[in-house]
Amino acid sequence: MEIHLKIVGVLLIVLASIHLVFPRYFNWAEELKSSSLINRQMMTVHTFFIALTVLLMGLLCLTSFTEITETNLGKKIALGLGLFWTVRLIIQFFGYSTALWKGKKFETSMHIVFSVLWTYLSVVFWITYFN
Numbered sequence: 001m002e003i004h005l006k007i008v009g010v011l012l013i014v015l016a017s018i019h020l021v022f023p024r025y026f027n028w029a030e031e032l033k034s035s036s037l038i039n040r041q042m043m044t045v046h047t048f049f050i051a052l053t054v055l056l057m058g059l060l061c062l063t064s065f066t067e068i069t070e071t072n073l074g075k076k077i078a079l080g081l082g083l084f085w086t087v088r089l090i091i092q093f094f095g096y097s098t099a100l101w102k103g104k105k106f107e108t109s110m111h112i113v114f115s116v117l118w119t120y121l122s123v124v125f126w127i128t129y130f131n
Helices: 002-025 037-063 065-070 072-094 105-130
Strands: none
Touching: 002 037, 002 065, 002 105, 037 065, 065 072, 072 105
């Protein structure tokens, strides 16, 4: 399981880094112009804290894989992370309209890639918890 937690750690750090390009890629300056100041700033602040949380999850997996797999607290953390990523997987299918990706090559590819990623993260943490 150690190798999988290290892989998860790297994947989560990469995922956290991807959040840095969201404002430019999704053209938030223009797209959010009609939103109130609080809504524009909430998008930025929440995106930052999501990225920070994902980064910290990744660092935890890279630096504390032994504790996660061999201690009661680690198992509880794995349980929480398994639940977190399983809910994220469910949201991938029920929280977004298929109109956002269906029939669009790049968006469909990303939907599949992230569905596989959320599944992998969920499985690794659930197996870690139950082992």
